[in-house]
Amino acid sequence: MAYHHGDLPAALLKAVENAVADGGVSGVSLRDVARRAGVSHGAPAHHFGSKAGLLTAFATAGYDLLAESVLTEVAVSRPADCPGELAALGRGYVSFAIGHPSHFEVMFRLDVLNPDDPAFIAASETAYDLLTTTIERCRAAGLLRARSTEVVAVSAWSLVHGLAALWLSGRLAVRISEQDPRCLAAAVTGLFVEAVLEARP
Amino acid sequence: MAYHHGDLPAALLKAVENAVADGGVSGVSLRDVARRAGVSHGAPAHHFGSKAGLLTAFATAGYDLLAESVLTEVAVSRPADCPGELAALGRGYVSFAIGHPSHFEVMFRLDVLNPDDPAFIAASETAYDLLTTTIERCRAAGLLRARSTEVVAVSAWSLVHGLAALWLSGRLAVRISEQDPRCLAAAVTGLFVEAVLEARP
DNA sequence: GCGGACATCTAGACGATGTCAAGATGCGCT
DNA sequence: AGCGCATCTTGACATCGTCTAGATGTCCGC
Numbered sequence: 001m002a003y004h005h006g007d008l009p010a011a012l013l014k015a016v017e018n019a020v021a022d023g024g025v026s027g028v029s030l031r032d033v034a035r036r037a038g039v040s041h042g043a044p045a046h047h048f049g050s051k052a053g054l055l056t057a058f059a060t061a062g063y064d065l066l067a068e069s070v071l072t073e074v075a076v077s078r079p080a081d082c083p084g085e086l087a088a089l090g091r092g093y094v095s096f097a098i099g100h101p102s103h104f105e106v107m108f109r110l111d112v113l114n115p116d117d118p119a120f121i122a123a124s125e126t127a128y129d130l131l132t133t134t135i136e137r138c139r140a141a142g143l144l145r146a147r148s149t150e151v152v153a154v155s156a157w158s159l160v161h162g163l164a165a166l167w168l169s170g171r172l173a174v175r176i177s178e179q180d181p182r183c184l185a186a187a188v189t190g191l192f193v194e195a196v197l198e199a200r201p
Numbered sequence: 202m203a204y205h206h207g208d209l210p211a212a213l214l215k216a217v218e219n220a221v222a223d224g225g226v227s228g229v230s231l232r233d234v235a236r237r238a239g240v241s242h243g244a245p246a247h248h249f250g251s252k253a254g255l256l257t258a259f260a261t262a263g264y265d266l267l268a269e270s271v272l273t274e275v276a277v278s279r280p281a282d283c284p285g286e287l288a289a290l291g292r293g294y295v296s297f298a299i300g301h302p303s304h305f306e307v308m309f310r311l312d313v314l315n316p317d318d319p320a321f322i323a324a325s326e327t328a329y330d331l332l333t334t335t336i337e338r339c340r341a342a343g344l345l346r347a348r349s350t351e352v353v354a355v356s357a358w359s360l361v362h363g364l365a366a367l368w369l370s371g372r373l374a375v376r377i378s379e380q381d382p383r384c385l386a387a388a389v390t391g392l393f394v395e396a397v398l399e400a401r402p
Numbered sequence: 403g404c405g406g407a408c409a410t411c412t413a414g415a416c417g418a419t420g421t422c423a424a425g426a427t428g429c430g431c432t
Numbered sequence: 433a434g435c436g437c438a439t440c441t442t443g444a445c446a447t448c449g450t451c452t453a454g455a456t457g458t459c460c461g462c
Contacts, residue, residue: 209439209440240440240441241440241441241442242441242442243440243441243442243443244439244440244441247438247439247440248439
């Protein structure tokens with residue numbers, strides 16, 4: 001599968017990451033990405049169809065990295081129980097956003113990508129299922145207070161997503177003293193998990 | 202202050218709102234905004250300097266609308282205590298995002314506007330102060346559990362911001378049964394406020 | 403081993419965009 | 433009346449995304 005370039009799709013995705021890091025999503029141009037990859041300005045279209053297609057593929061890869069980051073956090077921290085696993089998911093989510101800000105930024109910019117792309121939808125489903133199944137396990141273990149699973153899932157997702165988005169926007173760091181986003185994530189998710197627990201110490 | 206057009210700056214801001222509603226932030230073009238306002242393509246630059254300047258002014262107006270929405274929610278729901286007021290702030294935040302999606306979308310897209318604009322910063326400060334002062338009042342009244350005010354403020358902001366962002370992205374509605382974002386906001390903020398309260402029923 | 407089919411990439415063109423410079427137009431003040 | 437200035441228009445330029453045609457390299461059937 002290595003013709004002229006070698007692996008142009010992968011090189012283009014890497015170029016997108018650098019381009020987003022340099023100038024944000026709005027600073028990404030298809031021609032600049034092509035230049036970074038060392039090909040002509042028309043080359044990306046052949047593999048990804050359009051700019052939206054390229055960004056969609058980049059966002060899809062982001063969901064894979066998200067799942068990887070979340071599962072790694074769970075594996076490393078070895079939580080003792082389901083609520084601990086829920087907190088680990090939250091830390092892994094924020095950790096992904098901090099570690100892959102370019103991907104995170106593109107993933108939720110549905111106006112610049114193809115939201116109906118099957119691979120994109122499938123990747124996001126996989127990531128979301130990690131959250132719901134953990135919450136369901138907490139509920140099955142009787143560790144959740146009597147709340148709708150949906151409300152808990154939405155709250156958890158909103159909490160870590162908002163934290164990550166606000167942190168990356170730079171709006172958060174200027175207002176608070178805690179400057180380590182991972183510590184912040186641990187504190188925030190800890191507060192949340194404690195709140196939805198059935199028993200409180 | 203009414204020369205050729207009447208009040209072109211206001212007309213341009215209204216045109217931005219419609220343009221964002223039609224095609225998202227990435228679909229906004231300065232020339233299209235000018236066309237919507239019935240002026241030539243160079244007219245906006247005279248009032249706002251650049252596209253980023255126009256969007257920054259639009260985002261600044263968004264912060265004013267946010268403060269208005271939040272204060273209206275507090276005034277209408279007449280919360281009995283400080284925690285109730287905190288919940289009202291959250292509902293008002295989400296209500297603003299639902300009612301003014303174009304503004305909300307632009308406000309946190311720092312890559313397409315001028316994040317250092319003094320008026321923009323001042324407007325965001327004002328809105329954030331509404332949150333911190335309420336939390337401080339909760340703490341002063343002894344109604345907060347022993348948590349850092351910062352963690353509570355960041356959690357609260359992250360929660361409602363994430364909820365609003367995810368809802369507007371459309372990724373939320375397809376996964377849950379509750380289809381009224383304001384009911385969802387009430388449930389989520391209720392859960393949160395209950396969690397940070399000192400006493401629990 | 404070779405020739406055609408195909409994937410891959412280049413090169414040029416087109417309309418649209420953001421920004422700039424220069425000029426036209428209308429308001430208010432002296 | 434006439435000057436100054438804010439307001440707006442017009443034209444130009446580089447750049448962008450996308451389309452088309454063509455060049456170049458690779459693989460499979462014979």
